[in-house]
Amino acid sequence: MTRTGERPVVAHEWVLDRLLEGPLRPDDLRLRARELPALQPGEVLVRNEFMAVDPAMRLRMDRRRAGRLAYPEGEAVGAKAVGTVQESAADGIPVGARVVTFLGFRDFAVARADALDVVDDLVGDLPPENALTALGNPGLTAWVGLTVIADLQAGETLLVSSAAGGIGSLAVQIGRLRGARVIGSAGTEDKVRWITEELGADSAFDYHAESPGAPLDRLAPDGLDVYFDNTGGPLLEAAVPRMRRLGRIAHCGSVSGYDGGGSPLRIDDVAQIVLNSLTLRGYIVDEHRAIWPRALEELRTWLAEGHLRAPHTVVDGLDSVPEALADVLRPGATHRGKLLVRLDVARP
């Protein structure tokens, strides 16, 4: 057991008092100061440095739809975060170690050693914020979706939605590295350019400019083998009848419906699913931990060799959390890649 340094008396944390029944409003989250408890054996005190802002957090806030993943009311909102251990009552996690927890949206947190990952184990020699981008949930979600769920093969045609987002920007690049022909969709012309020119997609389209059937017919006249879907909504509905035989849809999110009543799926004729032997599969990356070591090894190699970038946008300060969450839910928002909040650790 190791103890060191000055101990903060209070933590500041964003709290959700009530699960949502309508769209997220700025005052649904409340910043609260809370006295930090003394550590129990097996616990560490973490000072957060980077926090991931994830559209799926909105789903966990939803009274009607969150189910088993709902945030507990009246408690600090969980978010993936990288922080430094300030005080330790856990064997093998020394003070100064960088760790990833689900204890973001707060400056200081008490974490159990069995519910955290050590950043060095994830990122090796790379900067720690990679544990929230290419070597964290976004990279693992894209890798697992394309490799395990969709079994993407070289030469296949891949569609990626939200292709300028935290997960989509990595799925585009992984698809390209796997030898697929990659089509991306995004919500602004700037992002469309960025997806092709910077991320290497073969083509991309602005889903605000036209209904999705037209660009899919134009850019993939022979149909799609794999759709990496993290939006749901009209693009998913347009993709289903345009899948080729034995097509696979890896579905990791439906952000288009998170801040409304949900994203419906309307397939005119379910016979398409049999006639083309389609698979539509939802997944959560935490259910695939057994394959993370192999995924991380490949992702780290790509990063180290310069084949993969970890796009992200950084905003500063705990106060920026509510606006950042609204931003990742807003169609056509201007940030690119993963949105991270960097913490203002000067707060007393």
Place this chain on the structure above:
Amino acid sequence: MTRTGERPVVAHEWVLDRLLEGPLRPDDLRLRARELPALQPGEVLVRNEFMAVDPAMRLRMDRRRAGRLAYPEGEAVGAKAVGTVQESAADGIPVGARVVTFLGFRDFAVARADALDVVDDLVGDLPPENALTALGNPGLTAWVGLTVIADLQAGETLLVSSAAGGIGSLAVQIGRLRGARVIGSAGTEDKVRWITEELGADSAFDYHAESPGAPLDRLAPDGLDVYFDNTGGPLLEAAVPRMRRLGRIAHCGSVSGYDGGGSPLRIDDVAQIVLNSLTLRGYIVDEHRAIWPRALEELRTWLAEGHLRAPHTVVDGLDSVPEALADVLRPGATHRGKLLVRLDVARP
């Protein structure tokens, strides 16, 4: 090369002159006499004895929806059939051999040796019509769907639609043999009784008597692990939000929409698919030929030991084909298990 016996001069066959654009009508199929050609090397002449009447035939007749599986217009309708080789120009297929072809809905047919299965290889010592029921497409479709597509485990809760039908009646029994808790749906009270009393389902319900959400909530209050779906329609829509975490839907047909404009699928909120990590997978049993030997071995053993029955209903005569096809498309039809047409080989 072997030749023998009297050679018929003409075959009688049911022909579809035009793909359908509306519901099937009695005169859409036309019985035609056709002179049989001389055999080419590698061909055999088959006299059909049993023909399978399959709801999916209707889908192949549909101009708008059949896609790559559409029947060629103006030709005899293909159906799985067991027949006896009358004349052979193929090595290894002697006269008198029983074979399965896709050349049903006719009395005599010329088959290529590389497009048939030898009945003995499928059924062993069991009666040949098993090649169209438990040891043919219905049994293989049920076995592949539950074993490969859905990976059904002992103790899980399984829903089977069309549970009194040709495929469903086998899926119920295979589910039970795998140790699952089995719920069946059917369209008459008589069938509901038969599914539980004769096939061994734990429970069953009449989908005409109430909307499907109510019986599912009553019979599976903790939700469904696997749904073996060959109907689509309202039961599929009711099942999706009632699937447990990591639930699997094996989808081999959507008979509820075959004779109409198709079976729509309307999911209120596709987030259910991610939140519960659901898989919806369509498949065609012919795509899984590599695993047929293992499936047939297990199915044959169950049949031989009396653990599995091969339910079927027989109607006689080539003239009964159109009514038999209408019957398998009719909700609440009274036949049980697979519907077979036994051929009137006395036809001149």
